[in-house]
Amino acid sequence: MSSRQDRRDRLASRAVQVGFLAALMALWYLGTAYWGVSPLLLPNPVKVWHELADILGSGEYLPDLKVTLGELAIAFAISCTSGITLGYLISRSQYAIRVFEPLLAGVYSVPIILFLPLYVLFFGLGPGSKIAIGTSISFFPIVLNTIAGFGYVDKIYVTAARSMGASDFQMFRHVLLPAALPVILTGLRIGFTVALLSILGSETIASLAGLGHRIVHLAEAMETARMFAYIAFAVAIAATLNTLTSSLERRAKRQ
Amino acid sequence: MSAAGDVAISVRNVSHQFGEPGDTFHVRALADTSLDIARGELLCLIGPSGCGKSTLLNMIGGLLVPTAGTVHVGDKAVRAPLPHEIAFVFQENALFPWCSVIENVKLGMVFQGVPKAEHEPRARRSLEAVGLKDFINHYPAQLSGGMRQRAALARALSLETGILLMDEPFGALDEQTRMILGEDLSVLLSRTEKTIVFVTHSLGEAVFLADRVAVFSARPGTIKEIISVDEPHPRNPSFVTTEKFSQLRNRLYGLLHDEIRKAVEQSAMAGPQS
Amino acid sequence: MSATASVRKTFLRHPALARLCVIAALFLLWEIAARWWVDPIFLSPPSRVVSELGELFETNGIPAALRITFWELAVAFAISVAIGLVVGLAVGLSRFSNRSFMPIILLLYGTPQVTILPLFILMFGIGPASKIAFGVSHGVFPIVVTIVAGVQNIKPILMVAARSMGASRWQIFRWVIFPHMIPSFFAGMRLGMTGVLLGVLLAELYVSAAGIGYFTTLFTQNFDPTRLLGLISVLAAMAIVLNEIVRRAEVHFGRWRTD
Numbered sequence: 001m002s003s004r005q006d007r008r009d010r011l012a013s014r015a016v017q018v019g020f021l022a023a024l025m026a027l028w029y030l031g032t033a034y035w036g037v038s039p040l041l042l043p044n045p046v047k048v049w050h051e052l053a054d055i056l057g058s059g060e061y062l063p064d065l066k067v068t069l070g071e072l073a074i075a076f077a078i079s080c081t082s083g084i085t086l087g088y089l090i091s092r093s094q095y096a097i098r099v100f101e102p103l104l105a106g107v108y109s110v111p112i113i114l115f116l117p118l119y120v121l122f123f124g125l126g127p128g129s130k131i132a133i134g135t136s137i138s139f140f141p142i143v144l145n146t147i148a149g150f151g152y153v154d155k156i157y158v159t160a161a162r163s164m165g166a167s168d169f170q171m172f173r174h175v176l177l178p179a180a181l182p183v184i185l186t187g188l189r190i191g192f193t194v195a196l197l198s199i200l201g202s203e204t205i206a207s208l209a210g211l212g213h214r215i216v217h218l219a220e221a222m223e224t225a226r227m228f229a230y231i232a233f234a235v236a237i238a239a240t241l242n243t244l245t246s247s248l249e250r251r252a253k254r255q
Numbered sequence: 256m257s258a259a260g261d262v263a264i265s266v267r268n269v270s271h272q273f274g275e276p277g278d279t280f281h282v283r284a285l286a287d288t289s290l291d292i293a294r295g296e297l298l299c300l301i302g303p304s305g306c307g308k309s310t311l312l313n314m315i316g317g318l319l320v321p322t323a324g325t326v327h328v329g330d331k332a333v334r335a336p337l338p339h340e341i342a343f344v345f346q347e348n349a350l351f352p353w354c355s356v357i358e359n360v361k362l363g364m365v366f367q368g369v370p371k372a373e374h375e376p377r378a379r380r381s382l383e384a385v386g387l388k389d390f391i392n393h394y395p396a397q398l399s400g401g402m403r404q405r406a407a408l409a410r411a412l413s414l415e416t417g418i419l420l421m422d423e424p425f426g427a428l429d430e431q432t433r434m435i436l437g438e439d440l441s442v443l444l445s446r447t448e449k450t451i452v453f454v455t456h457s458l459g460e461a462v463f464l465a466d467r468v469a470v471f472s473a474r475p476g477t478i479k480e481i482i483s484v485d486e487p488h489p490r491n492p493s494f495v496t497t498e499k500f501s502q503l504r505n506r507l508y509g510l511l512h513d514e515i516r517k518a519v520e521q522s523a524m525a526g527p528q529s
Numbered sequence: 530m531s532a533t534a535s536v537r538k539t540f541l542r543h544p545a546l547a548r549l550c551v552i553a554a555l556f557l558l559w560e561i562a563a564r565w566w567v568d569p570i571f572l573s574p575p576s577r578v579v580s581e582l583g584e585l586f587e588t589n590g591i592p593a594a595l596r597i598t599f600w601e602l603a604v605a606f607a608i609s610v611a612i613g614l615v616v617g618l619a620v621g622l623s624r625f626s627n628r629s630f631m632p633i634i635l636l637l638y639g640t641p642q643v644t645i646l647p648l649f650i651l652m653f654g655i656g657p658a659s660k661i662a663f664g665v666s667h668g669v670f671p672i673v674v675t676i677v678a679g680v681q682n683i684k685p686i687l688m689v690a691a692r693s694m695g696a697s698r699w700q701i702f703r704w705v706i707f708p709h710m711i712p713s714f715f716a717g718m719r720l721g722m723t724g725v726l727l728g729v730l731l732a733e734l735y736v737s738a739a740g741i742g743y744f745t746t747l748f749t750q751n752f753d754p755t756r757l758l759g760l761i762s763v764l765a766a767m768a769i770v771l772n773e774i775v776r777r778a779e780v781h782f783g784r785w786r787t788d
Contacts, residue, residue, distance in 0.1 A: 316693060317693075318689060318692070318693060336692055336693050336694075336695060338693065338694050338695025339695070341693075342693070342694070343690065343693045343694075345686055345689070345690060347684075347686050348686075349686045349687060349689070349690035351687060351704075351705065351708070351709075353708045353709065353711075354708075362704055363694045365700070365704065366691060366694040366695050366696035366700055366704075367694055367695045368695065414694065
């Protein structure tokens with residue numbers, strides 16, 4: 001289709017999107033303000049906004065945010081180092097890949113969140129169990145992607161480098177690492193995202209602190225408006241972290 | 256020079272442009288072109304890249320409506336596909352990968368509306384004619400490029416149309432496979448009475464297969480000259496070694512060489528296109 | 530050939546054998562650690578977990594909880610597939626719908642749904658409805674996204690070829706678009722099953738007043754690792770079986786795909 005038609009179409013779809021979201025917001029407002037939807041189920045959006053402003057202004061969110069981000073940082077650090085190390089070691093042998101990769105993929109296919117109660121048994125309701133579950137779940141995409149990255153480097157590059165006399169270290173530094181990096185970075189991004197999700201999830205299920213816990217606490221206290229505000233806050237934090245990791249990944253890949 | 260026999264396809268003052276002047280994507284694909292294709296002849300369209308030969312083929316087949324001019328098949332104006340009169344063989348793999356070879360051929364007949372009872376016999380006949388009798392239950396992914404194009408040809412043949420349009424059917428194949436397929440095609444087509452329009456890049460292929468060769472100029476292309484190849488069908492493989500073949504091929508080369516250079520310069524000026 | 534060399538050769542030819550040995554070694558490690566190294570209130574050896582599975586099933590309420598969980602998984606999956614198929618086709622087949630709605634769908638797909646789990650419970654109660662709803666909420670998105678991709682990825686030449694043979698719009702859908710999209714559909718179902726498992730289990734673990742969540746909380750608070758591990762194992766086995774079913778279906782129906 002011609003570019004003029006194309007532009008018209010794009011504007012039209014944009015209009016549909018905006019219209020759809022606007023209609024949703026309108027329904028939300030009308031529902032709570034005029035149609036008698038229970039404020040315990042769906043709070044007034046204006047009230048949510050005020051609660052959010054209050055939370056942000058007073059800094060009340062800080063301790064919970066610190067807990068969650070702290071758990072995330074430690075969990076990711078552990079899964080990163082262990083995942084990349086183990087992944088590299090396994091990738092050194094085609095046989096090891098054939099033995100371990102299906103095993104790791106198989107374990108990953110089980111919802112590892114099932115182990116949360118066990119970790120709570122071990123570590124209690126504190127940050128320990130959250131870090132444990134975050135590490136457990138984010139370990140797998142990292143190790144699998146590292147194996148994929150190092151293990152499937154096109155043979156022709158290795159052959160060419162060897163024919164030019166590359167040493168083992170040179171091979172790693174100048175051939176294997178650059179070739180594997182894009183895949184590994186993707187694995188790191190996925191691992192990070194998954195770690196955050198599992199930590200938030202475990203805070204929801206069994207915790208004494210953290211953003212997930214705060215949301216549960218407010219739900220149980222029936223303070224729905226404030227809970228909505230915290231949900232919006234948590235989603236915003238997650239979205240920001242996701243965008244950050246995605247752009248980091250893209251920038252690193254471009255080099 | 257026009258060929259004997261009545262006219263199967265009549266192209267009158269056809270030209271085509273994509274987009275409008277002023278659009279970011281505006282291309283004059285084909286300049287004013289007229290052509291008469293006789294019933295039962297094999298006409299080759301040859302020319303530099305971008306000269307509009309594939310565009311013309313698509314217009315003859317009703318896949319594209321020209322921005323100016325008309326195409327007639329018999330006394331019918333062509334503005335949409337005519338599956339009962341015209342069948343296509345495309346360059347890329349247009350076989351449906353989820354169907355086996357024979358299922359692909361049968362599916363074509365489903366689309367055209369052939370009665371169910373005829374599907375199996377017709378499919379087997381055309382697959383045998385192209386030499387794929389032992390591969391009818393194979394899937395396209397299991398076949399070589401040459402065999403896939405044979406299957407595509409079988410699908411087109413089974414539709415039993417009067418006209419066959421082939422858009423660089425051997426373009427993606429290596430030289431040796433092309434040679435074999437070209438020889439087999441000549442034998443096969445000599446047994447039918449189809450009118451065939453065949454687009455190619457290869458000079459040798461054009462001279463070997465065609466009754467007439469229409470040479471295109473660079474974009475926006477039009478027919479520069481039509482050369483006749485007066486040689487009975489089926490063409491003997493040794494035709495390629497004759498003096499006559501060389502002379503015709505050299506004529507084509509002379510007509511095309513400058514046009515090809517012009518086309519390369521055009522695309523260099525246009526810059527890299529993703 | 531010496532004994533060690535022939536053993537080595539057997540392993541090399543059958544990596545599956547080596548895998549089994551790795552799994553066996555891990556179980557052995559678990560057994561040893563639980564018996565001698567770790568305090569028994571924290572960890573139970575696999576031998577005890579297995580031998581006391583019977584007791585686990587006799588615990589009042591466990592079989593019912595397991596049955597309900599399985600039922601929730603099945604229903605959530607079925608609903609996800611139904612909704613996913615309809616929405617996926619609706620969005621994928623129309624370029625306009627695709628452009629309008631895909632960004633919204635992708636946005637929803639990317640949000641951390643776990644934060645609204647308490648909200649789901651508030652809205653749907655502590656019964657199976659909320660678990661099913663949460664499961665559907667996780668399972669429907671990968672199905673929609675993969676179906677849209679399957680429909681959009683079709684090579685244009687295939688549509689052109691069908692059109693040139695006189696196919697009507699319905700015929701093109703039935704014979705070209707639909708079969709082309711089937712492998713994507715099954716891949717989407719595999720991801721959808723993973724999502725449904727996650728959603729339903731998360732919801733179940735959260736609600737500690739009834740169902741699986743009640744028992745995990747109970748066993749944790751009572752420091753009963755034997756029954757806790759037993760319960761986790763049964764649930765893990767359920768997940769593995771369900772995943773395997775969808776995976777096999779994908780392999781079987783995606784057969785023409787070479788990529």
